[in-house]
Amino acid sequence: MDDTRAILENAVNGLLMEEVTQKLLHESEEGAFAGALWAKLEAQGLIAIFDGLENPFLLAGAIIRACGRQALPLPLPETLVVHAVLPDELRNTLGTTPIALAETVAREGSSWVFGRAAFGRQSTNVLGLYDGTLIFARKAELAGKGEAIARDPRDTLRAAAVETATPKHDLTALAAMMRASQMAGAIERVLELTVRYATERVQFGKPIGNFQAIQQQLAILAGESAAATRAADAAWEEADRGGNVRIAAAIAKARAGEAAGKAASIAHQVHGAIGFTAEHVLHHFTRRLWTWRSEWGHESHWHGELGRHVLMLGAEGLWPDIATPA
Amino acid sequence: MGAFSFEPLTLPDAAERLRAEVRAFLAREMAVIPAVIRAQSWSGSDAAFSRKLGAQGWLGMTWPKKYGGHERSMLERYVMLEEMLAAGAPVGAHWIADRQSGPLLLRFGSEAQRMEHLPAIARGERFFCIGMSEPDSGSDLAAVRSRAEKQPDGSWRVNGRKLWTSGAHVAHCMIALLRTSTESKHGGLTQFLIDMKTPGISVRPIRDLAGHSHFNEVTFDNVRLPATAIIGQEGQGWSQVTAELAFERSGPERFLSCFRLIAEMLRIAGKNPGERATAAFGRLYAHLATLRRMSLSVAGRLSRGEDPALEAAMVKDLGALFEQDIPQLAHDLFGIAPDAHGARDYERVLAELTMASPSFSLRGGTREILRGIIARGLGLR
Incomplete structure (x- = not known):
């Protein structure tokens, strides 16, 4: 099981490392759609994984973390989450087309408005949640452009005709796990970039990584990276086991979100002025970290949900809950 | 891919079955122990409690049966430990012997040392302390100065001072890191197994800021140790200690x-x-x-x-x-x-x-x- 994840993760990382160049990131952030790359992802079989594969959530988590490592400016994570929650008969009609995922859904007269739809302008298909029901539109129109500081599209879409369905899984939880895994991947990359910079940049006659003050900061960053990755991966493992996904998702999003803030801060401090420039690659990751940690519930939101869980468990119930077979 | 990895682990069924046993035991034993003692957990010392764990087969769990161990898996031991700690069980008396000294003896000790000490540790009857830190040797552990000098008859004479030695006042034995040569900082160190009743050893409690005396100063004044007190190889103390710290x-x-x-x-x-x-x-x-x-x-x-x-x-x-x-x-x-x-x-x-x-x-x-x-x-x- 772990081997499958490792092999797949290596394959995705290999492909994305080659394809997601800084040039592609710049062009995508200026509004271009990386259609050729989407076709390669399709050809690698990375999209239709909820179609009979064993442990699909584990694979989804690994793919999504790899997307975060490369700051992939395409809705592969969103499309995987949509595939996971849609009933089979609906999902089977979609093939491997990119699908936008909206954070809010509202009714306006006879039409449906999808808010903060990730990669909305790059897809006519959009999914959101309204009152516990999935609302899916095949022919949504772009009603307004937006983008968070990630500079990935967060658009408003409007549709007259929609299909509704009961979610197979908790969409909010899976979407939170998606952002958690993207953050875990991006933090891993930020750690790599920062360690490399510290070994290359020379001041006072030696690499700055020789200074204990820098070493201690990088050790903290490494710890945050490890915690974010373990928390995020654990949620997908829980989903394949059929366990308490909601709680695992809350842990993942809250812990990775906290790590994201600390990681971005340390990485920029160590990089100094060069890391603050548009020319340097670091900001493609840190801007996304600052975006993803707010989406699908920020830390306090999920802390609140977890806190109510803890209070219900009480002093005697907490340990048995923590030690429940994982 | 990176320098470190944290793969998922699912505990085996045997470990989960043991968890239920440990909880039943703790439900019986912990009811009478006050909350503030439970808060001390592995700093709290209770020899009677240690003997009870020994009787349960929960000390030396992973060691070979010939040394009084129980040949259980490391993951079973992990589950037993986490249940003890979550409950705040007073596991401090045997903690160092079970976690550190026993495994060290298994790895580097002589057959005689193992046979003499491991079964007693597993019964919860023999407690150990670790003589590493000194007044001028804290984080810089290799700066150890306490000397063991080889005598013409092969025995050793020890002089010096160990500091912050947790549990020295209840321990039967110490595993001490001593300097046997001044020629090399790291290469001149050797580990010794010392009976705390040996003449010339004095233990002075050090009160901590809470008023407890968990740790001590241990002074060696011309303490004579037999040749068999060496653990592992003379001059290999540093690498043995490094391996030991990983257990910690x-x-x-x-x-x-x-x-x-x-x-x-x-x-x-x-x-x-x-x-x-x-x-x-x-x-x-x-x-x-x-x-x-x-x-x-x-x-x-x-x-x-x-x-x-x-x-x-x-x-x-x-x-x-x-x-x-x-x-x-x-x-x-x-x-x-x-x-x-x-x-x-x-x-x-x-x-x-x-x-x-x-x-x-x-x-x-x-x-x-x-x-x-x-x-x-x-x-x-």
């Missing part, structure tokens, strides 16, 4: 030291303590659950015979930060003064752990030393 850095004791305070905080909070406290408990839960998963991952690798020293250092560093956050959080949320003689368990437990908390990032390798190890693992030194 990865276990559940590295994030559960304040678990009893969390329990008392929940009692004080009740069911509806308001939004801020609720979120604070939620954050604590997210950290605790993640730390346990990381610690389990390290346990899994240890049980497969790997050496995850970097990951163990990371768990200990994050774990100590988490443990130290808890008394701080308790203060922030409730504003009730810690009081060792307070009327409520909460006040007494908070007093105990507020005063204990500075030690969490000192014992077993300071925060700065651990982060140096992590930086080395990242390729920075």
Whole structure:
């Protein structure tokens, strides 16, 4: 099981490392759609994984973390989450087309408005949640452009005709796990970039990584990276086991979100002025970290949900809950 | 892919079955133990309790049967430990012998040393302390100055002082790191197994800031040791100690030291303590659950015979930060003064752990030393 994840993760990382160049990131952030790359992802079989594969959530988590490592400016994570929650008969009609995922859904007269739809302008298909029901539109129109500081599209879409369905899984939880895994991947990359910079940049006659003050900061960053990755991966493992996904998702999003803030801060401090420039690659990751940690519930939101869980468990119930077979 | 990895671990069924046994035992034994004693957990010493664990077969769990062990898996031992710590069982008396000294003797000890000590440790009847730190040798452990000089008859004469020796006042034996040569800083060190009743050894308790005397100063004044007191090889003390410290850095004791305070905080909070406290408990839960998963991952690798020293250092560093956050959080949320003689368990437990908390990032390798190890693992030194 772990081997499958490792092999797949290596394959995705290999492909994305080659394809997601800084040039592609710049062009995508200026509004271009990386259609050729989407076709390669399709050809690698990375999209239709909820179609009979064993442990699909584990694979989804690994793919999504790899997307975060490369700051992939395409809705592969969103499309995987949509595939996971849609009933089979609906999902089977979609093939491997990119699908936008909206954070809010509202009714306006006879039409449906999808808010903060990730990669909305790059897809006519959009999914959101309204009152516990999935609302899916095949022919949504772009009603307004937006983008968070990630500079990935967060658009408003409007549709007259929609299909509704009961979610197979908790969409909010899976979407939170998606952002958690993207953050875990991006933090891993930020750690790599920062360690490399510290070994290359020379001041006072030696690499700055020789200074204990820098070493201690990088050790903290490494710890945050490890915690974010373990928390995020654990949620997908829980989903394949059929366990308490909601709680695992809350842990993942809250812990990775906290790590994201600390990681971005340390990485920029160590990089100094060069890391603050548009020319340097670091900001493609840190801007996304600052975006993803707010989406699908920020830390306090999920802390609140977890806190109510803890209070219900009480002093005697907490340990048995923590030690429940994982 | 990176310098470190934390793979998932699912505990085997045998470990989960053992958990139920341990909980039943703790339900019987812990009811009479006061909350403030439970808060001390692995700092608290109770020889009778240690003997009970020995009778249960829960000491020396993983050791060969010929040495009084029980040949259980490392993951079964992990589950037993985490249940003890979460309950705040007084496991301090045998803690060092079971965790560190026994495994060290198994690995480097002579057959005679093993036969003499391991069965007694597994019965919960023989306690050990570790003589590493000295007045001028703390984080810089290789600066050890206490001397063992070889005598013409092959015996050794020891002079010097060990400091911060936890449990020396209850231990039957010490494993001491002593200088046997001044020619090389690291190469001149040797480990000795010392009977604490040997003439010339004096133990002076050192009161800590909480008023406890868990640790001590141990003075050696012309102490004569037989040639057989050497553990492993003369001059190999440094590499043996390094291996020993790995046993010390990865276990559940590295994030559960304040678990009893969390329990008392929940009692004080009740069911509806308001939004801020609720979120604070939620954050604590997210950290605790993640730390346990990381610690389990390290346990899994240890049980497969790997050496995850970097990951163990990371768990200990994050774990100590988490443990130290808890008394701080308790203060922030409730504003009730810690009081060792307070009327409520909460006040007494908070007093105990507020005063204990500075030690969490000192014992077993300071925060700065651990982060140096992590930086080395990242390729920075």
